[in-house]
Amino acid sequence: MKYLRYRLLRLIPVFFLVTFASFALLNILPGDAADAILGGADGTMDNPESIVEVRNELRKELGLDRPIIIRYFSWLGGVLQGDFGESYVQIAPVWELLMERLPVTIELLILAQTLALLIALPFGVYSALRADKTVDRLISTVTFGIVAMPPFLMAILLVFVFAVAWQMLPASGYFPIDEGLGKNLYHYILPATVIGLLEAPVLLRVLRVDLIATLQEDYIALAKAKGMSTGYILFRHALRPSSFTLVTVLGLQFGFLISGTVIIEQIFSLPGMGKLILDAIDNRDSMLLQGGVTLIAIAYVAINLVVDMLYAVLDPRVGHNARARS
């Protein structure tokens, strides 16, 4: 409990630093939300007659005519009372918008990470068992090839093959779960595959290295001497202690990808967190950006907390040591 409190306290400076930095940076950029509303995100604009007066009125209404520091603390005051404010451009409560977008990204990440694990676990284990053999080298070559490929290239390639040429899968778009799970998953196949394929090699390499090291431990040799089967040794005694780095990387990647899936979300037009933040920057929508950044900062800390707790599950000594320290 004390440890949890300590982790939550660490969130406070992170929160201030991140939110103020994003707020200030957005204000340095030319243009503001009033320009975005009047200018149109697609670069088109209505008749510019009387645009100056309208812009001034709009800025006043949105509170953009106030100094940046006042706007920041006004936003902060709202957040402390649970009010994230209203998006300037989307004209809806920020919290509502975040809660609409977060599930899209979370679902994408769960599917992608599951796929990545499904690939990484068997191939990583097999690669470790056959270390430095032809199969291991072949797996290494393929994984390096995939890692070297930029996400957008893989996305375009998959879209071209599976959507445009074979018309098997949708090229882009999103359907929420309440409109049918099948339809929903159908639209996630390509984006989740792209992220999953790009994630898998990293997890695979990490697992392989740790597993090779574990397999050289004395207790594994002892287990072999006892006549235990390879499968039993692997899954009962070797895999768990070899999963530390895997879990750490998985957690960090999950946190990073909450906002880092922006390219994939753009290509597949998924209305997720990455796209929300990009739109907020594009529209100079500081309210929305602040909300998004806050949520991501919280998610990062929460995920790392979960990862820390998982360590204790994987190795009870970790939990015991932490308790002893506290």
Next chain:
Amino acid sequence: MKNIFLSKGFRNLQRGAFIAGALTVGYALAGVDPVDAAPKKGGTLRIAVLNDIGGFDSLKIPVTGRQRAFVMQAIHENLFDMNPDTFAIIPRTGLKAEPSDDYKRWRITLRQGVKYSNGEEMVAADYKAHFDRLLGSKFGGRFRGTLGPRLDHVEAPSKYVVDFVFSEPSPGWKTIMTLNDLLWWVRPKAYLDANKGKKTFNNNTVGAGPYMLKKWRRSSSIVLAKNPHYWDKANQHVDEIHLQILRQQISRFQALQSGQMDFIWVPPWLADDAQKDKRLVVTSGPNFFAGLGVAFNQSHPTFKDIRVRKALIHALDRDPLRAVITKIIEKAPTHMYAPNHPWHCKGIEFPEYNPEKAKALLKEYGKPVKFTLNIVGLRDLIRVGEAFQAYWKAVGVEVAVKPGPRGPQWARAVQSRKFDVWWHNYSFNADPSLVAMNFHSKSRANIFRLKDPEVDAAIDAVKAARGRDARMKASCHLQKTLVDKALILPWEQGDVTLAYWPHVKNVIRPLSIHPKYQRIWLDK
């Protein structure tokens, strides 16, 4: 063994084939598309749009916006429409439009029995309430002059009669009533009253168009369903229209190619790819409501000299530029209006490509010409800007290309007037009195700071002219003045390309970037 050629089934098949063949020949002779002859009802039309709409309250979003207008045209219906082939003005929810002698008042008789999607009848009081709300708001000044003539107020002398009252003559108002603009997104007075001050007001709307809002998922999709009370059921075909928001142009195109979408609007740089995909149908049409050109900021000392302006126009070879860079196959505009535009004036052409003439004019001018070309940071425009730069450099002009980010910067640059040469979207060329406002010294839409008494006089004459012939004459004179003075060089007259699958029928020739998809029916 049974002879299948003598079987009853085969004979029926033969008979069917004969009838089908005869009908095809008959339709061909009659010049009628056999499929178009019988519209089918039902189905879902899937369209990919580029951006979300932000909402439905024009006081929250005081601009029409390309995507908003695209969506709203199916929910709201204009008083009048324009025939894309004859340019005749067709009554829709308005039956008659009669101007006063001085063109300062237009009396509109509404069609009776038109109902909104909530079942309420559309009456004149709704127009009055709608315009009172817009004109009485803090953005009233803008709404008053949005479409050219200064609208003073709206009256409702009787249940089905609406009067638009102007502070200046407005001969082009009937055409303006056909434009897809937020002014025409009218809602019932009772609906406005019931939702006054409500936060949710921006999230929904009620209109008298063929479709109504069923679901709106921000940044994701908009679903429109049939308006059960629509007055013109013969022109209401598909059950639902799904508008999927796909922000990348290439994603929209791929979604069409994959069969995920039925119909999209294609940007000029993708038109060629669309043509190459033989599975798709591609239709193009000039955009009669807008044009894009290069205009010179008249406050810049260099551009005050007509020789410089003419030289810059003579230096550009637009046809190969358009074909190679933006992949627009049609030739560059030579006139203010395209040849098939109702206000086209034959023989009033912009200066032709002649680099030698350009060099001679610049030599005559005698001073170095140096300026910046400001462009919106759109891929194709940047490439065009760089090509312009090369052409101008070839005649000895020093030019820097300054691309700005899309959206905010674009509005800022226009507002500040801090630019030398700008890509000008000289919109609203549906009527000469509208395009004129881009050039009049007293118009706030004159972003080029043009102060030319001859141009002002020509514009005033256009506004004052009465009757089609007089207006045409005045318009031609204005066009000649603008061309002679080399104030603008048109780049494109807003060519619109649509791409769709063959099962999509009744695609009306587009007159603007808002093709009337609400009239489409599906043959599947």
